[in-house]
Amino acid sequence: MLLKPPPATNQFSGFLKLYLDETGRERRLSLTTRDTARSRLRRFFEWLASRRASLEDVKMEDIDAYLDLKRQSCNSRTISSEAAMLQDFFRAANRHGWCSNNFHQRVIRPRLSRPRYVGNRLRWDDVRKLLASLKGNASCDLRARAMILLCALYGLRSSEVARLRLDSFDWEEGTFSLTRAKRGRGQCYPVLPELRDSVMEYLHRGRPQCDDRALFLSLAIPHRPVCPALVSYIVRSRISGLGLMASPAGAHALRHACATELLRTGSSLHEIADFLGHRNLRTVSCYVRHDEAALRRVSLFQMEVTVA
Structure with a gap:
């Protein structure tokens, strides 16, 4: 009863695995960063699986619709992180020829104000x-x-x-x-x-x-x-x-x-x-x-x- 069920697979699961392998093997991103990317991209692909049959069929309207859906329950900082994750994935997808659309150049990330620290750091x-x-x-x-x-x-x-x-x-x-x-x-x-x-x-x-x-x-x-x-x-x-x-x-x-x-x-x-x-x-x-x-x-x- 304590065992977690295996994650559901779809037509995009193979690309997600290749992307995560690359981030760990060549870019040497931390395990925490890769786990975050896995969970966020998996949610995106589960949502996308019922709309498109392959990465070549994905349109910019799909990405915009997904980000609009996330805006209903997430703040601007989370939306910016989601958009950055999609940018990074589609940059890799374009580099490896998984899709021909330059989505990473067209994803719009919300502008975030830089936090101002006013002397409340630990001395x-x-x-x-x-x-x-x-x-x-x-x-x-x-x-x-x-x-x-x-x-x-x-x-x-x-x-x-x-x-x-x-x-x-x-x-x-x-x-x-x-x-x-x-x-x-x-x-x-x-x-x-x-x-x-x-x-x-x-x-x-x-x-x-x-x-x-x-x-x-x-x-x-x-x-x-x-x-x-x-x-x-x-x-x-x-x-x-x-x-x-x-x-x-x-x-x-x-x-x-x-x-x-x-x-x-x-x-x-x-x-x-x-x-x-x-x-x-x-x-x-x-x-x-x-x-x-x-x-x-x-x-x-x-x-x-x-x-x-």
Whole structure:
């Protein structure tokens, strides 16, 4: 009764599989991104199956009608994501010759206003308060402390924390390794004393006894690996419990605070990018753009060079 029924197939299922294989093998998109693409495109093809017999028969009116249908129950940000997913699929379909229509050039995505952050990001002093508050001896407290240390000291994403396994840690070498959620690149970190003590205490006193090799497990029976959403929920609940104002307040808030603290203590953008697992410095800039003191030092340095 607990087994999920296999997904229904239609005339478009083969193209969906080829597209997902390409995104994983050649583009190396994260598993989360591919799962999102699979669910969204599957819903689109299930809706399309009764209207068209093949991809060559698809018309632009079909895509517009589907997006209009989604607008009845989804906000503009979701519609923009749906349109972007359709754009990417039909770009691949045109490249491989699955269809001859350039739909990716004609799909209209809603214009979204860029969110404005007005100083409600976590500061490093807030992170210190958060870490100091994690003193409970219950299983949930021991698990939360280990998770929050990984997010705060190493800037890990919630999905990366959730995927850690017992054999990710090499206690003799004092390191742990992981596979980055985006692009799948492996990375190795030294185990800081605070993390070592926290993880060991969780393993001996808080982790349920079961055969699963995942590091973090659910506390309720049946014990199973935690999901990324639970990691973010645990971090968010601990932050809000202290009355701290942060948006977002999940694991990504600690990742941003970690990047900002690295910038404040003198790390370069290249070093921060390597530490956080980014390849593009433009991606790192979204973490450090709120450090006004660092930006002021950069502007003064540029002015001195110009004047000299």
